[in-house]
Amino acid sequence: MKLIYSLLSLILIANSSLAQTSENYNEDKSEVKSEEVTKPTIIALSPHIVEMLFDVGAGKQIIGTTTFADYPEQAKKIPIIGSYVRLQIERVIELQPDLIIAWKSGNPSDDLARLEQLGFNIVYSQPHTFADVASEVRLFGEISGHAKQGEKVAAKFEQDIEEITKTYKNxxxxxxxxxxxxxxxxxxxxxxxxxxxxxxxxxxxxxxxxxxxxxxxxxxxxxxxxxxxxxxxxxxxxxxxxxxxxxxxxxxxxxxxxxxxxxxxxxxxxxxxxxxxxxxxxxxxxxxxxxxxxxxxx
Missing domain, CATH: 3.40.50.1980 (Nitrogenase molybdenum iron protein domain)
Structure with missing residues (x-):
């Protein structure tokens, strides 16, 4: 009888361990899935925006871009949904991006206004200086879910600019x-x-x-x-x-x-x-x- 109770106890412990392992696995899986969900899909409306998104690690999240977005090499595979002259509004609606990053002075303003009216979340890019580039890299890192990488590459960029400036200032x-x-x-x-x-x-x-x-x-x-x-x-x-x-x-x-x-x-x-x-x-x-x-x- 004691042997039977011992066997039952072992079975219960084993089942409990398996259940706990399965629960932990499911939790881990859901965490990974949750992290993936928090990374937004992005339409990037200029070559410089595409390039900076790849720099912060968000290249795979880009689902649409404009002509001449050819760097890095992977950018050539992103679907083209317009140019600096005109955007394909219907294609944007079809893709349903979580986020659109637009070039304020390089995209058709009427198309951007229409996208805003349709309720799309638009962030504008307009860098004029090296300092602006660093700021936008940090911003793109944050909004794409890659803040740590954004900070890292922006800081390196600022350091490099400072060193070159010192080298040639005299x-x-x-x-x-x-x-x-x-x-x-x-x-x-x-x-x-x-x-x-x-x-x-x-x-x-x-x-x-x-x-x-x-x-x-x-x-x-x-x-x-x-x-x-x-x-x-x-x-x-x-x-x-x-x-x-x-x-x-x-x-x-x-x-x-x-x-x-x-x-x-x-x-x-x-x-x-x-x-x-x-x-x-x-x-x-x-x-x-x-x-x-x-x-x-x-």
């Missing part, structure tokens, strides 16, 4: 022309995104004080400035990779001395963490021009 200025676009010839001024690159690399921009951030200019305006270096960013996405034909203007010192820098336009012009790499590369190339000019005058 360098002598050289006069440069930044070619934002070739047809019509367009440059940059204060309040433009590229101006901060010029400031940190110690490139004097003769058009910096123009009120328009991206003023159109002509060659005659450049000649008195004695331009020592020309910065001509080019992109693979441009229909015409050729920029302005500077070779016709050997009267310009930068052309005469073959000091034309051609950085990657995507890295330069997209307001993302990759811009720190573009900044570093530009400052190195400008410094090489500075050394060449110093040797010529020594």
């Amino acid at each position: 360098k002598s200025e050289i006069t440069g022309f930044y070619e934002q676009w070739s047809r019509p010839l367009t440059t940059v001024a204060k309040n433009s995104w590229p101006q901060q690159f010029l400031n940190i690399c110690q490139v004097k921009n003769p058009f910096e004080q123009v009120l328009t951030p991206y003023p159109q200019v002509n060659i005659e305006q450049l000649l008195p400035a004695e331009i020592q270096v020309i910065i001509q960013p080019l992109s693979e996405n441009q229909k015409q990779l050729e920029g302005f034909n500077w070779q016709d203007w050997s009267i310009i010192p930068a052309v005469k001395n073959k000091q034309i820098i051609q950085p990657d336009a995507d890295k330069m012009h997209r307001m993302t963490l990759r811009s720190v790499s573009a900044l570093k590369d530009l400052c190195v190339e400008v410094d090489q021009t500075r050394e060449i000019l110093q040797q010529k005058h020594s």
Whole structure:
């Protein structure tokens, strides 16, 4: 009889353990499931927003984007639901994103207004400076459920910018022309995104004080400035990779001395963490021009 009671006790204990294990497994599973549920699905309406979401670890949550969102490589697989000209409202309604992150000045305002009227949750992106990029990375980390990663990469970005700034702050200025676009010839001024690159690399921009951030200019305006270096960013996405034909203007010192820098336009012009790499590369190339000019005058 004692043997039977002992066997029954063992069976009850075993069943209790299995039940507890099953309960713990279900709890763990539900926790994982709950975590996944809290990570929102996102429509990201610009290449720079897509890139920053991947940087914070939220790339897999993006269910729709716009044309030219091609970095990182995985971004090319995201369904295209519009461009800077027009958004496919019906497709957005079909996808039912938890969150839409829009580029305030780069998306059609009427389409965004309609999406707001339909009740979609829209967060706006509008970075103007490196500091703004860090702030938005943190924000995107928080709203996508990746706050820790957002803070980590933003802090690293800020540190890198600070180190580059310190490296070049005592360098002598050289006069440069930044070619934002070739047809019509367009440059940059204060309040433009590229101006901060010029400031940190110690490139004097003769058009910096123009009120328009991206003023159109002509060659005659450049000649008195004695331009020592020309910065001509080019992109693979441009229909015409050729920029302005500077070779016709050997009267310009930068052309005469073959000091034309051609950085990657995507890295330069997209307001993302990759811009720190573009900044570093530009400052190195400008410094090489500075050394060449110093040797010529020594």
